[in-house]
Amino acid sequence: MEPTHNTKDRITWHLACNVSDIPEDGGGCALIEGKQIAIFNFARRGEWYATDNQCPHRQQMAIGRGMIGSQGDEPKVACPFHKKTFSLKSGQCLTDDEYKINTFPVIVRENQVYIGL
Amino acid sequence: MKANTNTHIVIIGNGMVGYKFCEKLLARKKNDQEFMLTVFGEEPRVAYDRVHLSEYFAGKSADDLTMASKEWYEENNIRLFLSDPVVDIDREEKLVRSHHGHVVHYDYLIMATGSGAFVPSIPGVEKDGVFVYRTIEDLELIQAYARKAKRGAVLGGGLLGLEAAKALLDLGLEEAHVVEFASRLMPRQIDDAGSKILQSQLESLGLNIHLAKSTQEIVGDDCIKGMQFVDNAFLDVDMLVISAGIRPRDELAKIAGLETHPRGGIIVDNGLRTSDPSIFAIGECALAHHMIYGLIAPGYEMADVVANTLTGIDKEFLPYDMSTKLKLIGTDVASFGDPFIEEPACITIRYENKAKGIYKRINVSPDGKELLGGILVGDAEQYNMLLQTCKNKTILPPDSEDLILGSRGGEEAGAGVMSLPDDALICSCEAITKGMLCHEIGEKGNNTIDLLKKSCKAGTGCGGCVPLVKDIIQGVMKQNGQYIKTVICEHFDHSRQELLDLVKMNGLKTYGEVLNEFGHGDGCEVCKPVVASVLASLWNENVLTKDRAPIQDSNDRYLANIQKGGTYSVVPRIPGGEITPDKLIVIGQVAKKYNLYTKITGGQRIDLFGAHVNDLPLIWEELIDAGFESGHAYGKALRTVKSCVGSTWCRFGVQDSISFAIEIEDRYKGIRAPHKFKSAVSGCIRECAEAQSKDFGIIATEKGWNLYVCGNGGSKPQHAQLLASDIDKETCIKLIDRFLMFYIKTADPLTRTATWLNKMEGGMSYLKAVVVDDLLGLASAFEEEMQTLINNYKCEWKEVVGSPELRKRYNHFVNVPEKDPTITFEEMRTQKRAKEWV
Ligand code: SRM
Ligand SMILES: Cc1cc2nc3c(=O)[nH]c(=O)nc-3n(C[C@H](O)[C@H](O)[C@H](O)COP(=O)(O)OP(=O)(O)OC[C@H]3O[C@@H](n4cnc5c(N)ncnc54)[C@H](O)[C@@H]3O)c2cc1C
Ligand code: SF4
Ligand code: FES
Numbered sequence: 001m002e003p004t005h006n007t008k009d010r011i012t013w014h015l016a017c018n019v020s021d022i023p024e025d026g027g028g029c030a031l032i033e034g035k036q037i038a039i040f041n042f043a044r045r046g047e048w049y050a051t052d053n054q055c056p057h058r059q060q061m062a063i064g065r066g067m068i069g070s071q072g073d074e075p076k077v078a079c080p081f082h083k084k085t086f087s088l089k090s091g092q093c094l095t096d097d098e099y100k101i102n103t104f105p106v107i108v109r110e111n112q113v114y115i116g117l
Numbered sequence: 118m119k120a121n122t123n124t125h126i127v128i129i130g131n132g133m134v135g136y137k138f139c140e141k142l143l144a145r146k147k148n149d150q151e152f153m154l155t156v157f158g159e160e161p162r163v164a165y166d167r168v169h170l171s172e173y174f175a176g177k178s179a180d181d182l183t184m185a186s187k188e189w190y191e192e193n194n195i196r197l198f199l200s201d202p203v204v205d206i207d208r209e210e211k212l213v214r215s216h217h218g219h220v221v222h223y224d225y226l227i228m229a230t231g232s233g234a235f236v237p238s239i240p241g242v243e244k245d246g247v248f249v250y251r252t253i254e255d256l257e258l259i260q261a262y263a264r265k266a267k268r269g270a271v272l273g274g275g276l277l278g279l280e281a282a283k284a285l286l287d288l289g290l291e292e293a294h295v296v297e298f299a300s301r302l303m304p305r306q307i308d309d310a311g312s313k314i315l316q317s318q319l320e321s322l323g324l325n326i327h328l329a330k331s332t333q334e335i336v337g338d339d340c341i342k343g344m345q346f347v348d349n350a351f352l353d354v355d356m357l358v359i360s361a362g363i364r365p366r367d368e369l370a371k372i373a374g375l376e377t378h379p380r381g382g383i384i385v386d387n388g389l390r391t392s393d394p395s396i397f398a399i400g401e402c403a404l405a406h407h408m409i410y411g412l413i414a415p416g417y418e419m420a421d422v423v424a425n426t427l428t429g430i431d432k433e434f435l436p437y438d439m440s441t442k443l444k445l446i447g448t449d450v451a452s453f454g455d456p457f458i459e460e461p462a463c464i465t466i467r468y469e470n471k472a473k474g475i476y477k478r479i480n481v482s483p484d485g486k487e488l489l490g491g492i493l494v495g496d497a498e499q500y501n502m503l504l505q506t507c508k509n510k511t512i513l514p515p516d517s518e519d520l521i522l523g524s525r526g527g528e529e530a531g532a533g534v535m536s537l538p539d540d541a542l543i544c545s546c547e548a549i550t551k552g553m554l555c556h557e558i559g560e561k562g563n564n565t566i567d568l569l570k571k572s573c574k575a576g577t578g579c580g581g582c583v584p585l586v587k588d589i590i591q592g593v594m595k596q597n598g599q600y601i602k603t604v605i606c607e608h609f610d611h612s613r614q615e616l617l618d619l620v621k622m623n624g625l626k627t628y629g630e631v632l633n634e635f636g637h638g639d640g641c642e643v644c645k646p647v648v649a650s651v652l653a654s655l656w657n658e659n660v661l662t663k664d665r666a667p668i669q670d671s672n673d674r675y676l677a678n679i680q681k682g683g684t685y686s687v688v689p690r691i692p693g694g695e696i697t698p699d700k701l702i703v704i705g706q707v708a709k710k711y712n713l714y715t716k717i718t719g720g721q722r723i724d725l726f727g728a729h730v731n732d733l734p735l736i737w738e739e740l741i742d743a744g745f746e747s748g749h750a751y752g753k754a755l756r757t758v759k760s761c762v763g764s765t766w767c768r769f770g771v772q773d774s775i776s777f778a779i780e781i782e783d784r785y786k787g788i789r790a791p792h793k794f795k796s797a798v799s800g801c802i803r804e805c806a807e808a809q810s811k812d813f814g815i816i817a818t819e820k821g822w823n824l825y826v827c828g829n830g831g832s833k834p835q836h837a838q839l840l841a842s843d844i845d846k847e848t849c850i851k852l853i854d855r856f857l858m859f860y861i862k863t864a865d866p867l868t869r870t871a872t873w874l875n876k877m878e879g880g881m882s883y884l885k886a887v888v889v890d891d892l893l894g895l896a897s898a899f900e901e902e903m904q905t906l907i908n909n910y911k912c913e914w915k916e917v918v919g920s921p922e923l924r925k926r927y928n929h930f931v932n933v934p935e936k937d938p939t940i941t942f943e944e945m946r947t948q949k950r951a952k953e954w955v
Contacts, residue, residue, distance in 0.1 A: 021931040026667030069641030078642035080671030
């Protein structure tokens, strides 16, 4: 894993995995700098998203195993444990105002997925 | 009456009705300056839900029972004095004075002092160990005393007395007695026949009932030792709860010179005004229409009347219906209208089933057109509907016995909830009519119970109206053309059944195709598993291949149940619960190797808990090598077919139940349905396999097998019903094929067979007609479809274990081989357990 640097945004881009490691319209989890990041290949919309893997509801490491989909236009993911859903764009919990997860930028180059932390 | 700015209102009593008055007044006020509210409460806590007081023993805290927090009073600028009863009212100066010396002026005074327990003057009532049952403090005292007591009694066999008696049992007393002066239980609500049935039900719960007993003395030195009755009998008890009725708290009103009734109660007119026009009385302290209304609904209505009056709207308190349903004793009791009216003033229809503990009585007007009242014991499911029919004087169907027996033609008796008039009171606690509900649901779109609870508080009081409110939601949506299609979610405007037909006709096999053809948007966690289930039910292909893995619900996605902490459980199939010693050893070895917690399940097999996702394929590889298959504990599919040992060993067995159970389990394993389904086979009528609690259950008879369907355990247990009797194996299997296929094709998502049947028009007789008599002409199609599914069965774990592509998905991280480092376990009884949620 070689981090590439983007000084302008002061974001560090980390190589996470290959495109084929994440199922289409599904998710997975990568370990980056000791942090668990959930990555989603929203193939239906041609979009990629990354969020915390940990669900704030019961601190379960499971968001990457959640089902994705949409609510209206908002892309979302549902935690497998108790089905709280979170916007993939803002990280805001859509079913319970109390909760929020972090989201991270994703870029895909030459079949490789990079996450900005 | 027009309220001027800053009208001072003082409320004496912070009970349920006093609180409700504040809430209603605030909801009606036009601006913040309109009223100044001051509340005096004698109890140390803010108003709480007395109706559900007994739940305090079941673990609810005082906080859970609170109606509104102290902050609520602050936010609404209400001055609240607790533990500070009002001791004096100066009506000339319009001042009240409290125990702590607060003197407050009022323009209007609201007496909401409630009532206290009535304690008859029996010698010895003052002894230790004698209690009343009214406040949280009373319950705390009872709870503390019960720890060292063995035998308890309740004086009074009315509604409250029975509740208290049940509480004594729940508190762990060895004996609980009910002593009633009258010759029957709940004398104000039910008749002798009803009382007899109720008595036998309560006795089976462990209560001892003593009727027609007059207590002479409570015996003991300082503490109660027993009760001496007039008829010379003696009851040995070491604690007693007195629940002999209520006595309105009118002592303050008396001191203030307000008119009170000789037998208790502050006398009020139809506007709830006392003999002093600036003073109102509401709730259980008020005597209106010559009576004390000892229930919460009329109390709330009184609060509403006065809140209206003070905000300039004329409203009268009308004589209030005293129909009731007892909530907690484990057996339903209800009475409504005039339960006791006798012939010839009415025609009485009675139904009694001693074996089942059911008694029903309805009183119909002599011309057969109106329902005048009735009593239900043991089964009060029809209570709401009957109450509405009675209150609204709905014209009865020609066979009025259908009201309690259900029509044998299958259709619901009566015209249903939508035939009620708009002003029919549905939620009496919050005074919400059918018209108001229809408006909330239809115009404002509040079409779930939760939304309605928020928007208009319907169903938040005693909760008794909730089933009826649900029916109204359905009714309104049906009228607006919204129902019928219980659509899956925002992405599909179809019911599961429609979608299944569409997918089948078009031969679709992936979620993407289904969404493109029949849906819109990007799908979600609701429709994805539904489509996954439909695809599996139609084609029975591996649930993880094609694009199907990401649409499976969490458990199906990894073919294992996700557990607290993020590990998974492994449940190999053990058909019929039969297992060889060799296989047991393998399970033991695998469990040891992968450090898994093992437990015998309630389904006669073994569950291995705490597996890391990375280990799942390795574990299954070993199990499959030893001849195990997936147990589908994760799927909405066949779970287990339990069996008893049957004629192979048991001296009573009349058929070989184990062989049949194994055959059945092998036949239907892996078949996916709208919800999980379970089965069992018992070798004789003793029913050790509990077949009647299963989605389909089989019981051996001398001549063959009896087949029962649509039972389940779980949170709403329901017995399965007989579908066919004395049939041979082949017929039995045929009928199960048809039954399951019919269920799979028509049930809504996540609906067990029992719920499916309950919603089916025509009920059991219709189901029988379809499955046994082939009413729809679909029987052979059902059998063929089932056979196709069975032919397509493959153990999905075997497929995963053999496929590198599928195995790859069983890694916690996509970029490193490690297991999830955050997973930790705790030790318990030499095994491990999941760490508690943080
Ligand atoms: C392991 C077991 C408890 C045990 O330690 O004995 C169990 C464990 C779970 N049950 Fe159960 N049930 C188990 C027997 C039962 C039984 C008893 C029986 O089958 O004889 C019942 C009542 C009978 C019935 O279903 O009619 C039962 C009624 C439920 C229900 C309520 C279903 C209902 O219709 O009300 C759920 C919730 C659900 O399925 O939606 C449930 C759900 C669950 C889940 C799947 C909850 C979850 O999603 O994590 C638990 C998964 C544990 C796991 O990871 O394996 N379990 N569960 C039993 C496994 C039996 C087996 O070998 O497959
Ligand atoms: C165990 C139990 C179960 C029940 N179950 C049901 C049921 O299932 N259905 C049903 O409809 N009803 C039920 N009830 C009855 C219901 O709880 C009452 O109808 C309701 O509480 C009456 O409300 P209230 O405000 O009039 O009186 P209360 O709730 O008694 O409130 C009156 C308050 O005023 C206080 N007070 C009295 N004098 C003064 C004073 N001078 N100064 C200040 N404060 C004073 C009292 O301490 C009390 O806190 C049940 C009651 C009990 C005890
Ligand atoms: S009863 Fe509840 S806690 Fe126990 S296994 Fe079943 S679902 Fe889990
Ligand atoms: S842990 Fe995610 S919803 Fe509960």
